[in-house]
Amino acid sequence: MLKSLAIFWNSFKMSVQELNNNKLRSSLSLIGIAFGIFCIIGVLATVGSLQAKVVTDIKALGTNTIYIDKWQYGGGDGNDYPWWKYVNRPEPKYSDVKFIKDASVLSKYVCYFNRTNSNVTFENNQLNNVTISGASNEFFSMQTVDIAYGRNLSETEYLRGNPVCVIGYAVAEQLFGDPERALEKSVTFDGKKMKVIGVIKKQGQGFANLFDYDNSIFLTYNCYASVYDVTSDYSNPFVMVNAKDNVPSKALIDELEGIMRRSRRLSPTEEDNFALNDINLLSAQTGSIFATLNIGGWVIAGLSLIVGAFGVANIMFVTVRERTSQIGLKKAIGAKKRTILTEFLLESAFLCIVGGLVGLFLVWLLSLALNNVLPFPLIIAPNIIILAFSLCIVLGVLSGIIPASIAAKMDPVVAIRSK
Numbered sequence: 001m002l003k004s005l006a007i008f009w010n011s012f013k014m015s016v017q018e019l020n021n022n023k024l025r026s027s028l029s030l031i032g033i034a035f036g037i038f039c040i041i042g043v044l045a046t047v048g049s050l051q052a053k054v055v056t057d058i059k060a061l062g063t064n065t066i067y068i069d070k071w072q073y074g075g076g077d078g079n080d081y082p083w084w085k086y087v088n089r090p091e092p093k094y095s096d097v098k099f100i101k102d103a104s105v106l107s108k109y110v111c112y113f114n115r116t117n118s119n120v121t122f123e124n125n126q127l128n129n130v131t132i133s134g135a136s137n138e139f140f141s142m143q144t145v146d147i148a149y150g151r152n153l154s155e156t157e158y159l160r161g162n163p164v165c166v167i168g169y170a171v172a173e174q175l176f177g178d179p180e181r182a183l184e185k186s187v188t189f190d191g192k193k194m195k196v197i198g199v200i201k202k203q204g205q206g207f208a209n210l211f212d213y214d215n216s217i218f219l220t221y222n223c224y225a226s227v228y229d230v231t232s233d234y235s236n237p238f239v240m241v242n243a244k245d246n247v248p249s250k251a252l253i254d255e256l257e258g259i260m261r262r263s264r265r266l267s268p269t270e271e272d273n274f275a276l277n278d279i280n281l282l283s284a285q286t287g288s289i290f291a292t293l294n295i296g297g298w299v300i301a302g303l304s305l306i307v308g309a310f311g312v313a314n315i316m317f318v319t320v321r322e323r324t325s326q327i328g329l330k331k332a333i334g335a336k337k338r339t340i341l342t343e344f345l346l347e348s349a350f351l352c353i354v355g356g357l358v359g360l361f362l363v364w365l366l367s368l369a370l371n372n373v374l375p376f377p378l379i380i381a382p383n384i385i386i387l388a389f390s391l392c393i394v395l396g397v398l399s400g401i402i403p404a405s406i407a408a409k410m411d412p413v414v415a416i417r418s419k
Contacts, residue, residue: 032308033355043297053376134224150198161222316403328415348400
């Protein structure tokens with residue numbers, strides 16, 4: 001044990017001495033390692049943090065929830081998306097909610113949702129392009145939303161369509177300064193006054209958020225329908241259906257397909273004129289996208305690491321040549337081949353670890369800068385750091401194996417006579 005520690009400590013001291021004596025050569029050689037580790041940690045941390053944010057946003061749309069719409073979510077982009085196929089489909093109707101509730105045995109909650117944009121005023125303050133949303137009474141049972149001030153819409157208000165609303169944090173902040181001041185005040189849009197009964201807790205920016213809570217005003221559906229023309233072809237409503245516990249989304253989709261075909265009175269030969277969008281599939285699609293991004297990062301990092309490995313190997317070849325007489329002396333006084341081999345392999349690994357530490361430091365600086373810009377926190381997970389330094393050790397061993405083998409096989413007499 002003590003012998004192994006001595007070899008380890010001796011290799012560490014030699015690595016430090018090599019870096020100190022040949023600063024320029026060592027620094028240039030380790031740039032490739034540092035840049036490669038920077039790419040690996042940077043790409044994996046950024047993609048991982050972004051993926052976690054997107055998955056969280058998608059889950060916020062409703063776990064195990066099916067969106068009934070005339071539009072198919074995903075399914076191509078640009079010229080590949082068959083918008084012409086969906087644009088003339090009929091809109092989901094408010095009556096579909098009752099029809100689904102009566103016919104479905106697998107659904108837990110069913111909600112109708114509609115929205116538009118409008119300018120909102122309070123006294124002399126005006127806020128443009130605010131999303132005005134109208135939803136039926138089970139919307140907030142399906143969506144996890146906390147109320148910062150006041151209360152949420154009540155069952156009685158849903159039933160009667162009272163002129164009350166719950167507003168987003170950003171709306172309250174911009175109209176009233178202090179969001180808590182919004183309570184019991186009236187805001188005006190499209191000629192209608194609505195009393196504010198609650199302010200939604202600040203949600204922050206999202207990537208896959210159909211409901212921009214911070215910049216929205218929520219009404220009961222009956223109140224919304226009294227203000228806006230819900231039969232318009234441009235209202236773009238949708239129905240949300242949440243499955244009961246332990247019911248797979250595939251089973252709910254199969255049931256809803258039959259229910260909607262009966263509701264639309266489609267014959268067996270007619271194709272569906274509605275879309276059943278599974279939110280769980282969006283998570284799967286994002287997983288494949290981020291996997292591709294990770295592969296791209298690994299390719300860039302791999303090229304840098306290969307360049308860095310040649311640099312470290314070059315350092316080790318030079319080091320073996322410079323220490324030839326020392327190697328011969330060690331072997332002459334009894335050092336075994338494996339001891340010499342281990343010393344040089346450890347030294348090579350230490351050099352790569354130094355490059356990895358530099359790369360990690362650069363990623364840390366980058367994360368500090370980007371956390372003030374990106375709409376999600378950039379987190380360097382411990383498993384990414386462990387992976388990066390494991391690569392440094394493996395790369396160091398591979399880079400130093402040939403020079404270390406040459407040193408271990410030297411004839412002590414020949415090595416001592418060399419200059």
